[in-house]
Amino acid sequence: MEIENVAQYLKNNGIKPSYQRVRVFEYLINNKNHPTVDTVFKELVGEIPTLSKTTVYNTLKLFAKKNIIIVINIEDNETRYDADTSVHGHFKCEKCRKVYDFDVDLSKVDLKKISNFIINEYHFYLKGICEKCRE
Amino acid sequence: MEIENVAQYLKNNGIKPSYQRVRVFEYLINNKNHPTVDTVFKELVGEIPTLSKTTVYNTLKLFAKKNIIIVINIEDNETRYDADTSVHGHFKCEKCRKVYDFDVDLSKVDLKKISNFIINEYHFYLKGICEKCRE
DNA sequence: TATCATATTTGTAATCGTTACAAAATTACA
């Protein structure tokens, strides 16, 4: 998905595009590294010295509620965020800690057993060692 | 998987079968409800009044390290545990909070893009509304 | 522009799940 005007995109999703919100969202679409709150804060506070970590928390929570970002829980002690809301898989390398994206076609997965359930979110992730860390 | 003798099963996996460890593991195989640390503790402390929550933390961490249980991270604020170590899917109901098991055949999923990665763990979970909560 | 109401941001304190640690209890073995 291409987002040309971030402020307009936020407005279209019922979010008032404050300066901080625009900057946080821009960070997410320009850095597809599935950052944590702390990563977003540390990266932005250099350019926005008055930025508060609470604002980053509030902003990401708002984005998630409005469904313009995805919350990724792979480790129990690190919540990551992703502006790519399409259904896709994640691979977390246990060595370099990097989280990779990969396409996954879940249409082939048999969900007959829960066919009467309403599915709102799909999450598919793997853990292991990435190509680079195998040597 | 059927486990007849829990103490022996723990031994076979390199775990000394202390009373507390046996009771925690028995709880997990008798209650396939994907409990949190707190749930396990609250359920067992009634029968084992001297039980410490730290012991539950230590025990579950040990079990996970020895690969006889799976750690489930669906919400960022609740870590759950599962004695069923087979590859299977989880569905969390956003209304009643229950976590359901379902069979999932991941052999049909195309993982070509990460074919050079070493995969150690598969996690597939969905969120939504369960059959009962739909009314 | 000045005024006022509303929304957002900020900094600090509180909360809560988890971990660190050392003492107490238990177990294994000589």
Place this chain on the structure above:
DNA sequence: TGTAATTTTGTAACGATTACAAATATGATA
């Protein structure tokens, strides 16, 4: 039985997140 090693326990510390209220910014109105 005595002794060392292991496990359990209780408390303190830690760290990520949330609650909260003051400060700031925004937007409408006169």
